[in-house]
Amino acid sequence: MSDIADFFVDPWRLEFMRRGLVAATLVSVVAAVVGSYVILKGMAFISDALPHASFGGIAIAFALGGSLYLGGAIAALATALLIGFVSRRGLVRSDAAIGILFVGSFALGLAVISRQKNYTGDLFSFVFGNVLAVTWNDVYLTAAIGAFVLAFVAIFYKELLFTSYDPAMAAAAGLPVPALQYALLALVALTTVIAVQTIGVILVVALLVTPAATAQLLVRSLPAMMALGALIGAASSVIGLYVAWHADLSASASIVLTATALFVVAFAFAPGRGLVWQALPRLNSGSSAVLK
């Protein structure tokens, strides 16, 4: 009996595990809410690009001894604006603009690191994520930025919904559509900034895309998708940290793999839409044919 209790309680005896749990849960909840728009607007590519782009700013801030968060935020926001600017010119398709700019910023980060004489292990924890190295100050900053992002989504819910669903009609109704589209990119950039420390540049996109996509398989309204996505994200963080603790795996990899596993389950068993449900009528008709 006490073995089972130990299994569940053990990880949280250590403060860095508790800090990691709080940070990962906060980040995955915010990412799932913003990620709902990412899924619906087909923005998966750009939501992979912005974390990579933030790495350029993080590396420069590291070299200059400034705030890594601020460096990452400036690089991610600047890249988001530049992508919008370059693709609006109409000379380059937007997916090409994304590809050019984020790799450019990421390579800048690598170039800066290659010139650093002191230890750069800290920087590589941003690439692969190190949820257990999170400080309480990181947690507070994550909570503050996350609260801002969620408040923005709540206050401008109607505007973001209309702009995402039908931009032409939203513009005709007098909504500032380009400003709202930039705002959505800025929300993705801010989510990126709080997610890179815990989950890493490479895996941020999984928190933005996977829980929201899983939720979309199970519910049919946007608020429900956001709420269920947040729950799935939080559950992935908790389960992922247990897996990481007991199996001695990378925490960020475990969190993302848990989210991926939950998606696979939903993809197979989602009521009415999952693979299994779609196969059922065929199985039934097949068996009745055999009976005849």
Next chain:
Amino acid sequence: MLDHSSHRDCAVDVRDLRAGYNSHVALDGVTFTIERGCLAGLVGPNGSGKSTLLKVMLGLHKPWSGEVLIFGHTERPGHGDVGYTPQSELVDWAFPVSVFDVVLMGRYGKLGLVRRPGRRDRDIAMSALERVRLADRAGRQIGELSGGEQRRALIARALAQEAELLLLDEPLAGLDATAQHDLLRLLEELRTEGKTLFVATHDLSCVAADFDHAVLLNRRVVAFGRPADVFNEEKLSEAFQRHLFVLPQGTTIIGP
């Protein structure tokens, strides 16, 4: 009868409109009027500028020159006089919104930034749904509706906006005969209630049979007026750049 100086009975007054993209001319000297309470058709081949014209009328695309007067004034986004239903293939039917949510969006322009829709907005959206006979579908996800029901839901959104002029982009395309008939009946009912409807369509026979007015467009207005006057062999051939045989019943077949 179509006197430019009297705006009173004029829903749409387009004067010498030139518009396009970069150096491409989409509309070149377009001039026509639509009377209030009319069911008017907008007909022309692909690339004739129909969608550009609708965008200019909505205030979404700035013309190079000329003007569009809607009920006597220049339309600006957010004014709310002009309702619009986009082409079906431009609508994201998989989006997780209910039929009621979509109709309620018709109220968003009037609400302005940040304010939430209230009881009155919900009542207006619900009666718009009742008006298009979709009240029993209010809670469905928008993509679960049939083709004809989807078009009616978009019309309900324009009605919830309390627009007096409705611009409909290809509402009849891709519908089976029954759904097309139901939709035409709805458009006729709305006209009877005093709405002005301007419908872009490829269905010449529907316009010929049921519409009051037709605008035949190919970058410029080839003809406008009563369908019987507009749809003759000479005008249609000019607009579509190929020979069209007009049969006495009003049925048109595009010749080789």
